[in-house]
Amino acid sequence: xxxxxxxxxxxxxxxxxxxxxxxxxxxxxxxxxxxxxxxxxxxxxxxxxxxxxxxxxxxxxxxxxxxxxxxxxxxxxxxxxxxxxxxxxxxxxxxxxxxxxxxxxxxxxxxxxxxxxxxxxx
Numbered sequence: 001x002x003x004x005x006x007x008x009x010x011x012x013x014x015x016x017x018x019x020x021x022x023x024x025x026x027x028x029x030x031x032x033x034x035x036x037x038x039x040x041x042x043x044x045x046x047x048x049x050x051x052x053x054x055x056x057x058x059x060x061x062x063x064x065x066x067x068x069x070x071x072x073x074x075x076x077x078x079x080x081x082x083x084x085x086x087x088x089x090x091x092x093x094x095x096x097x098x099x100x101x102x103x104x105x106x107x108x109x110x111x112x113x114x115x116x117x118x119x120x121x122x
Contacts (some may be wrong), residue, residue, distance in 0.1 A: 017042075018049035018114065024056025027091065032067025039071050039082070047079035051113050054106070055086030060094045072104055085113040 019042045021035055035052070042048040050071070068084070075082040084091070085107035095101060107113035 018051055020051045020053065020110070022053045022056065024058075026059040026061065027054070027057045027064035027068070028059075028061040029063035029067055032064055032071065035071060036067070036074070039074055043075055043078040043080055048075065049080055049114070050075050050082045051110060052082060052084045053086045053110070054084055054088040054091050057086075057088040057091050060088075060090045065094050065098065065100070069100075069103070083107055083113040085109055 019038065021038060023031060023035065025031065039050055042050060052068075052071075068082075072082040082104070084104065086109070088106075092106060095106060
């Protein structure tokens with residue numbers, strides 16, 4: 001399995017709420033379009049941390065990548081962030097090939113994407 005990419009985290013300087021969105025199957029223009037409305041609605045009242053679970057994504061089109069970047073722009077323009085998490089070889093490959101790790105990263109899991117400390121096993 002490929003390692004997750006690493007980009008600097010965006011520091012949110014004020015309290016934000018979060019929403020969880022799942023993505024599965026092929027991530028293309030239609031799939032991202034179905035995510036745009038919930039993201040736009042969520043950020044309309046201020047900063048929101050959008051957590052996108054891509055563990056079910058098994059294919060990615062160029063328009064899907066462009067759409068993700070647009071969702072990221074929408075969230076950040078309102079002071080929030082879009083954080084992608086979950087294991088998806090297809091999305092990881094696209095991120096690596098396009099060097100998107102300079103813009104955002106793929107987190108290993110939900111808690112990590114939320115910025116919560118990892119739980120320790122005793």
